[in-house]
Amino acid sequence: xxxxxxxxxxxxxxxxxxxxxxxxxxxxxxxxxxxxxxxxxxxxxxxxxxxxxxxxxxxxxxxxxxxxxxxxxxxxxxxxxxxxxxxxxxxxxx
Numbered sequence: 256x257x258x259x260x261x262x263x264x265x266x267x268x269x270x271x272x273x274x275x276x277x278x279x280x281x282x283x284x285x286x287x288x289x290x291x292x293x294x295x296x297x298x299x300x301x302x303x304x305x306x307x308x309x310x311x312x313x314x315x316x317x318x319x320x321x322x323x324x325x326x327x328x329x330x331x332x333x334x335x336x337x338x339x340x341x342x343x344x345x346x347x348x349x
Contacts, residue, residue: 271283305323308322309334316331
């Protein structure tokens with residue numbers, strides 16, 4: 256895990272350790288309330304980063320996937336903005 260990602264999880268763990276249960280419940284509620292709204296922006300930021308990787312000379316879905324430790328099809332899904340199961344993807348027109 257990257258250092259930056261670990262810091263995010265450490266901060267969440269710190270919120271769970273707040274001694275006062277009222278403060279802890281409020282803080283956890285704030286985090287839970289904000290997370291769904293952050294998911295979209297995080298996905299968009301990841302999509303832009305992956306597009307930057309693919310824009311490098313000689314890059315391919317497979318090479319970017321290898322670099323990120325994910326499959327080339329997952330790279331393709333990220334670029335297209337897909338997430339979740341395949342059932343949510345647009346159907347191919349015949």
